[in-house]
Amino acid sequence: MAIDAVEVQSAMPNHRSKTIHVTVNGVPRESHVEARTLLVSYLREHLKLTGTHIGCDTGHCGACTVLVDGTPVKSCMFLAVQSDGSEVRSVEGLETGGKLHPVQEGFHKEHGLQCGYCTPGMMMTSVALLAANPNPTEDEIRRGISGNLCRCTGYVNIVKAIQSAAKEMAAAPKGGP
Amino acid sequence: MHVEGDFHVRSARTLVWAFFRDPATLATCLEDPHEIHATDATHFEGTLTAGVAFIRGTFRLRGSYASETPPNQMQVTLQGSGMGSGVDAALTVSFAEGSEGTGVHWTGEIKMSGTIATVGERLVKGTVDKKVTALFEAARVKLEPA
Amino acid sequence: MATAPLGGIGVSVPRKEDARFIRGKGNYVDDVQLPGMLFLDIVRSPYAYAKILAIHKEKTLAVPGVLAVITGKDLEAAKLSWMPTLMSDTQMVLPTDTVMFQGQEVVGVVATDRYAAADGVAAMEIDYEPMTPVIDPFKALDPGAPVLRTDKPGRKDNHIWHWEVGDKDGTAQALKESDVVIKEKIYIPRIHVSSIETCGCVAQVDSMGKLTVWLTTQAPHAIRTVFALVSGLPENQIRIISPDIGGGFGGKVPVYPGYVIAVVAALTTGHPVKFIEDRTGNLTSDSFARDYHIEAEIGATKDGRLTALRVKTLADHGYTDAAANPSKFPAGMFHVITGSYPFKKAFVEVDAVYTNKPPGGIAYRCSFRVTEAVHAIERLIDILAHQLKMDPAEFRLKNFIPPEAFPFPSVLGWTYDSGNYAGALKKAMEIIDYAGLRKEQVEKRKRGELMGIGISSFTEIVGAGPSKDFDILGIKMFDSAEVRIHPTGKVLARFGTKSQGQGHETTYAQILAEELGIPVEGISVEEGDTDTAPYGLGTYASRSTPTAGAAAVIAARKIREKGAKIAAHLLEVSPDDIEWVDHKFQVKGVPGKSKTMADVAFAAYTNHPQGMEAGLEAVDYYDPPNMTYPFGSYIAVVDIDKETGQIKTRRFVAVDDCGTIINPMIVDGQIHGGLTMGFAPSMLEEIQYDADGNNKATSFLEYLLPTAVETPHWETAKTTTPSPHHPIGAKGVGESATVGAPPAFVNAVVDALEPYGVTNIDIPLSSYKIWQAIHSKDPP
């Protein structure tokens, strides 16, 4: 079988790579990445944060959703170099001080996940949704998560999970997660 | 997709035939960057960089002339591959002698397959049609006596 | 039963597996990262049918980071260019000379990272000579059609197999004698499971030559056997690990070419090789479901009693039969098509054909053609009811197999275990206020508004299956559980199945908690590693609870038998005086005198009776005596925008009966998901091919998975009719809703369009089709 070993080019042409400074889940990072490296690849391959998943490759499923400066983005439609100087939060950053985020609690309590693959992206969207609208209606929730596809749950329990999280967050003292 | 059209030029039919029969000459009518050469009497090959706006790719081309009845009719088949796709054309070009030159009529089918057909058809179908029209229009202009 | 503290049967125990998933700590195949790992990407055919003239590797090999290019010719040299399918057909790993469908794997490119591999794929130059593909399955049978499988010596046509069951002449006679006969053509289109995680693997060969493959597979053991058969490697040198799976729905049962190429790449490079399908590869080349062209007729007496059913079907299998049906049943359980009704006569035939499409006939949350069968019968029942001017609910209630008829032998050879069909339908009608809706519909019709009510009263058939009839590639369709109780009373249980989101770690633990009296937290469930799990056929076709769930019960009861002896020893009584009461070993009639399973477990390692083996464990390979037959009645209410053809599902009530329920919360979740996967192909999803064989849905831009906005708000309820032959009466539920829902939607839409004389619309019910149905009678 044809196995032609080829040396990997060490020096990329100018402007094809870049050093970036990103704070990921509160940890400042300095990394050198190819300009074409997708944020999802940066998180998964460079930082070994494999909680963020790739689902559809074309920006339709939202499995790769993370928060960049608090805003949900599809990290497979976003270059790592574009996150330079930003704060990125992924599913691994939801639990703080050993305490689950109310959204994580809600998904567990209300059976808002089955295979778990879309769940991290779905939860990141939910976190941002509740930050913008602490008391959403079912319709607002359904519209709010319509950029995230779930193949297992039929969304019923995801809606309940977000409602449950909303309730818990409303009850919690301010300054929580 | 079906393509069809015609034009009339004030040039002699043999001249028009010869123009179409030479891949290198015909290639001068392509506005996109290309490199095309004959490989034998009836075959040619090369590359063409084409697309619409920023959706562009380089296609490897292989073509041939067939069913020729000079100077009445020829069939040109073209196979292009690039961008994970295939573009296959089979055109019949007919040349009719008129009182003041030659009438050229073309008709044929262009098939797209692979990525372009499945993802980009919405975007490239019109382009292909326009490119074919532009090619024949360029030929007409070149063939028109000064 | 004091099950709540244990988390036993009937309790909505929150799922054990969630702990890792909600923290992003799941371990899916793409999360496996090994030192020195290389990446495989695949060049796919742009053509549906073409000769490969030349493969020019140079530009690809010149791409920085690309290490190897693997072609069909390379594999042919190692006799690996073809592999068997699960239906004993053959499938190309990579083509040597001809590509058979658009999107087919043509060349493997191995590189140091994914980006380089993708560059290598983009740089690949292949010369093809396109040929005219065979796309229409009916034309595939034309005498002049090109013979596609020229690799098979002596083949003269594209016909794969003919299969029939029932009484042909008797059925013809019965139809002739029927007062009313209706006939309908129904096409159930090609669809794709599209789990959010695509398929993939990581193949590694260690220094001792042992092959380990992390693989998105629902059936790790069966896959290991297939790998052994294909590669010639001994089975103990192959380890398949099925890690967390991001949705399966049947799409992760087959062996796909990419897996074999990855293994070959790992063997030849000496490096671990990862292959993760991209979505386009997933949508264009993985096995597809459905694609059944059904022509069916049923008859009845004029007072509305069903008489006979006749069905003729053409199955488009693509270029190879890669279904995963039991070998005796090439059309799966399609002959459950008599449904919930006691037909006296029936005849069913299916012909399968090859076309230039990817392998079809596998699963979409139903592997065994039950969806097609239920769709046909529940549509026909509705058409016939309308024809007879009877209310479709009333018509069903009049014709259902009555509860007292169970176990019921169906005319086509099945024995339904238990059922109460009228009970489920009446409950659904009550919840949705069926009578009120019909009244509303009358009012709306007067105003020219289009509202429809659709019922589906389905009978499922799951839990494959009894070894006398069921095998895949000769392997009998049992499943297994191995249960070990540690000295401290904690349990490790391993299964031959593999969860893909169904929550096995929780439900199996609940079954064991109930049977062993050990709280669910103390029970760990493992699946998916062929080095440790007992052999089983895996998870698909709603078979886990009916088979492996039963195995867990039996294994636990074997442990209890031994435990009783140990308890007797500890309590200094005869084993005959011990009974299992309130999840404890108790001296008969002496409630205070008992030992828990934990006491017994400790003793099994520290103080077991002389002459008895130490330890407390058992294995069971469960061979079910019959299939199980979950059922249910669904009612959909739709409103249709007359001008645009848009459908709004106003309500959908699903009453399911899956026998004994282990975890109500999980069962409801399964039904929500199943309903959504019944809704999706009813309204949105379809893989269509153009005349040249181009797949018209190669990304989620065109393959339309419903979002939370389109998906109706599901209302669920239950009846419980336990299976008499399953040790705890459970039946399996994963598929039911996907199988049962589509005809409810179609029946509702056709009901709404009754004023236009419509009898059938094939799914998906696009706005265009509805608009067309309306305007063919009432032009805009």
Added chain:
Amino acid sequence: MYPPNFEYYVPSTVEEAVGLLDQHQGDAKILAGGQSLIAMMKLRLAQPAILVDINRIPNLAYVREDDKFLRIGATTRTAELSRSTIVQARYPILSDAGREIADPIVRNRGTVGGNVSHGDPGNDLPACLLAMGAEFEIHGPKGIRTLPARGFYQDTFVTSVATNEMMTEIRVPRPGAGTGSAYSKMERKVGDFATVGVGARVVVDSSGKILNAGIGLTNVGPTAIYATAASDFLAGKTDSDAVLAQAAVLARDASAPSPDNRGPVDFKKDMVRIWTRRTLRKALDRAKGGK
């Protein structure tokens, strides 16, 4: 699915961005929201040698109104557009559209400038801007020019913006009294391109007479379409169902859809008719003070 290599530049001024575009004529492509471009690059349909990321150019993301125009900066996210209270109050056609573009997460990245200048007939904003009589500010190496939306869309992906130019501002004329506007999108599901989208603007006088109107159509031709005959027809007419129905027929006749998975040509044309009528009605209701 991974994009090819490219050189990446992050200009901090419009001039710098235009300089880069000019220097690499044809090989450079602007990266704004990237929600179309990056997907196309991953599919390897687009392989620009150079990406000019304009997201860090300051003062390009804004929605503000002066006495003449609503001014929208090119890198304003489409999500911002529908959140803007000015837009909601006075340019509901844009907040309607802003809620229909792709899906909520894509809208967090996708930019107004990108949606408008990409030239994809499936994008929703062009039809709205055609209806509103908007104009675009375009920076090039030789300075700034302003182009009206009408006439801007030449062909699929082909607009009046040259390869060395960049759109910097979208200007929507301030609506006068009696103006109502709306956008409707018929889609198969959230995230889909429109089967048909209709943007409508109407101005009525106190008697209910339509003074003038503008109708734009999405995804029913090679470009977004301004339905001239339908728009002109409405001027001077008194609002009635019959008048709207007639305008809808004219809009239908202005469309030139291609058949695809959404349906064949006759269906799509009929949908242009239906949605034009409905959208006009909504715009008229708004013009008369309704919601």
